[in-house]
Amino acid sequence: MQASGVSPTQRSLADLEDAELPEALVVRLSDDEETRQGQLQRLERLLDEGVRSVALSDTPTDVALAALRAGVVDVLRPEADVAEYRQALLRAVDRATRLPSTTVDAPVPEAQRRVIVVLAPKGGVGKTTVATNLALGLAMRAPERTVLVDLDAQFGDVLTSLNMFPEYRLHDMTTAALAGDALGVKTFLARHESGLAVIGASDHPAQADSVSGVAASRLVTLLAESFQYVVVDTAAGINDLTLAAADAATDLVLVTTLDVIGIRALRREMEVLDQLSLLHLPRHVVVNRHDPRHGITAADFVANIGAGIDVQVPVSKVALLASNQGIPLLSAAPRDPAAVALTKLVERFATTARTGRQRRRDKKENQ
Ligand SMILES: Nc1ncnc2c1ncn2[C@@H]1O[C@H](COP(=O)(O)OP(=O)(O)OP(=O)(O)O)[C@@H](O)[C@H]1O
Ligand SMILES: [Mg+2]
The missing domain is CATH 3.40.50.2300 (Response regulator)
Structure with missing residues (x-):
């Protein structure tokens, strides 16, 4: 241009x-x-x-x-x-x-808003990989209408995984959101080259500490008025910020690995979410770094968790390489099996209804 x-x-x-x-x-x-x-x-x-x-x-x-x-x-x-x-x-x-009337400036009707919170009980299982690729996939379908928020305030690495270095970060946005300054929030947003709006975590610990659950809640609620898709990455476990986001969520994406420790931790996390009345939300279970040679099957998972696996993302060397280069897998290698699986997760949100054929196909592939 x-x-x-x-x-x-x-x-x-x-x-x-x-x-x-x-x-x-x-x-x-x-x-x-x-x-x-x-x-x-x-x-x-x-x-x-x-x-x-x-x-x-x-x-x-x-x-x-x-x-x-x-x-x-x-x-x-x-x-x-x-x-x-x-x-x-x-x-x-x-x-x-x-034309001035497009996209971000027009409020999104409530029925179309999706606030998707990606969470996991354990660190390193792939929350950021899932959140970043999900947001990118949605932004490819809805440019200017998707925002990714890193609520892993202390150790968030969304910006690293997108190779971005914006000036304004989470604490600037929450400060503006608390002041009710929607315009400030909107204009401080960083943009990825895909059109995805991004709010990255601060690299100063004191600024990270200053972000409260109330502020995070205001920010997410405010973003949901302007963006069709708000994707939230979180820290491991359940803290104030994760709870605030989950409270404003329309969907939860639960990420785990298919091993005994991962499954037990997920079960405990689901019990806590249930006690907080947050488990009624539509949830999407993602098993990441799936390797069928490790012995635990989808049937074992259902027996332990009482819920099925929605998406299985295989171990991928390319995923690791791509994240080290700051390029999300979906754009670095869209045909990589892990990218194909992540695209299926995107489609759960991007399409209003799956056909019976798609549902049967997904079920068969996940068995
Ligand atoms: N399917 C995969 N195959 C191979 N490597 C993966 C896969 N998914 C994630 N990784 C790699 O695993 C590491 C941890 O992933 P990620 O940062 O997404 O986890 P996280 O749950 O967000 O971690 P944290 O709790 O530290 O925030 C990263 O280096 C990432 O590239
Ligand atoms: Mg992370």
Whole structure:
């Protein structure tokens, strides 16, 4: 995409009113508050003329928020890298050429909203792999209408698995959500190249600690008003943030491995969810890193858990390689058997109803 009409030379914001207006522009916000106010007012007027803007600022969050409220598409640090500039500009041009009434801005009808919380009693079983690929698969079908939230506040690695380094993180979003600032939340969102909106965990422990269950609940509820699919990755076990998300969920995705320890842990987790009246939600059981040579069968699983396996994701060398490179399996190797299985999970949400034939086929394959 070409940012047509963007002048390659630096101009003063004031000059622009008489000149031919570009579709998108980058503005360096002044450090002086009074000058900055003037710039933001000018930007608001240009926005009315259809110009989309990206602001550059090394000033704190409240300045960025003011700029976003004035209508700028993105706020970057001046030292942002070329890829960040490119993404922000493409998004600005994209908004300039798109009709204003589309997607994210129109509230999603309640019946269409899916808040899908991915959880597991144990660490390392594949929650992030499942959540990331599920969100990506949904974003491929519903670009601009899918958001992935990393509620593993302390050790979340969604951003690593997507190779993203956004400026704003979970605690910025929960702060804005607590203040009821839906616009702030929406505009602070990072975008993956697939169109998936992403909220990554902070890499500062103190910021992670500051995220409360109430704040997480507000954030998830707010996102559900604007996005058809909200996919939430969580920390191992059940903590305040996981509970808050589960409370707002329409669906639970339970991830486990098919071994004695994994199955026992899942059974305990399901008992806890039941005590909290959360087990009535539609649930989707994913067995990850499945290896039929390990002896435990789907029938053993049903006998122990009292529920069937919905999706079996095989062990995959490619999955490991892809995650190390920050490329989700679904885009790195869509034909890999693990990607095919994860696509089946996506289809459980992306299609409204499975045909009898699909159901029979899935049942046969999962036996
Ligand atoms: N089906 C699979 N085949 C091979 N490797 C896998 C598979 N699924 C996940 N992995 C790898 O296992 C590791 C742990 O996966 P992941 O990070 O998704 O687990 P997690 O449950 O989110 O862990 P944590 O509890 O630490 O957040 C990663 O290196 C990932 O690439
Ligand atoms: Mg994880």
